[in-house]
Structures are given as C-alpha cells and as structure tokens.
Amino acid sequence: MxxxxxxxxxxxxxxxxxxxxxxxxxxxxxxxxxxxxxxxxxxxxxxxxxxxxxxxxxxxxxxxxxxxxxxxxxxxxxxxEPTPDPELNRPGAVHLGLSVDDVEAFHRGLDDDVETLSEPRTTESGTTVLFVVDPEGNLIEVLDA
Structure with a gap:
C-alpha cells in the first residue's frame, strides 16, 4: 500500500x-x-x-x-437534514483551517455580512485565530501563517 x-x-x-x-x-x-x-x-x-x-x-x-x-x-x-449547530466541542465537529499572513488585517477586510464567532484572539500558544462561519454554517479557522 x-x-x-x-x-x-x-x-x-x-x-x-x-x-x-x-x-x-x-x-x-x-x-x-x-x-x-x-x-x-x-x-x-x-x-x-x-x-x-x-x-x-x-x-x-x-x-x-x-x-x-x-x-x-x-x-x-x-x-x-442540516447538522446541528457546529459547536467545536461536539464530538464529530469539523472545521476547515486556512492560514493568512495577518489575521487582524484579514478580519478588518471582511465584508460586514460575514459572520465570525469572535474577534481575532491570540491563544496561550501564541497563535492568533479567528473563526468565520460560511453561509451554510460551516466553520473556517483562520490562523497566522
């Protein structure tokens, strides 16, 4: 194989x-x-x-x-049928991860109608993350490259 x-x-x-x-x-x-x-x-x-x-x-x-x-x-x-709300702590939850050069700048450039879970946050590991919700409810994690 x-x-x-x-x-x-x-x-x-x-x-x-x-x-x-x-x-x-x-x-x-x-x-x-x-x-x-x-x-x-x-x-x-x-x-x-x-x-x-x-x-x-x-x-x-x-x-x-x-x-x-x-x-x-x-x-x-x-x-x-649509899946339940895509809370990340649910077993079986999925998300797409995409990296960008600058999460803060990416966030500022989003159209006003694009939903996010929060403002960009820097975690204790030092990574800045932002979760975006697509029109279907799928979650996309945007993180520093």
Missing amino acids: SDPTPHHVGLTVADLDRAVDFYAETFDLDLAAEFAVGGEAFADAVAVDGAAADFAHLVAGGEGDGNETIVELVAYDPEG
Whole structure:
C-alpha cells in the first residue's frame, strides 16, 4: 500500500453557487473545476439511496508548487437534514483551517455580512485565530501563517 497523501477537504452545502461565491470572495480561492457525479456506484459509495451531487473544487495556497489544498464543495440530491449547530466541542465537529499572513488585517477586510464567532484572539500558544462561519454554517479557522 502506498502512503496516503492529502487530496482535499470536503464540505457539504445546500447552495453550491452561493458557497463558491463566498469562498472565492472571502478567501480569494480559485475555482479549479465543477462537475456532477451520480449513478449506482456513487450512491452505494456514499450510502445514500439514489444520490447524485454537484461538486466544485477550489484551490487554496501552493501557487502551483504541489502544496495546494483542494476545498471541495458538494451539493447532494437528495439533500439531507442540516447538522446541528457546529459547536467545536461536539464530538464529530469539523472545521476547515486556512492560514493568512495577518489575521487582524484579514478580519478588518471582511465584508460586514460575514459572520465570525469572535474577534481575532491570540491563544496561550501564541497563535492568533479567528473563526468565520460560511453561509451554510460551516466553520473556517483562520490562523497566522
């Protein structure tokens, strides 16, 4: 078996266009691909009867050096029930982490309608963090590079 390597981070969304716009505008991620997947093999693989999905791949970082991370946004048909509030202390909670050169400057540059959990905070480890909430309720941790 070969060693696993990171490929993508996936987030399920209800409105794919709105999510793509948010990540492109808020985090300056580039849209790399859009595609749809369906059929029996896909439905079996995701364990959802009759499932099909529309996908968008956005690229974060790396600038072509092989260190890119793909942020995969997925809108399913049929759509499931939303998950409960994404409190980070819940077992099974997930979040996307993105680093920036200056968290404070990033925060000041956010559009007024972008929700955050708090102002940027420097933790006792010395890392400055800010949690942003996307339009679907997914959490994105923004931290110093």
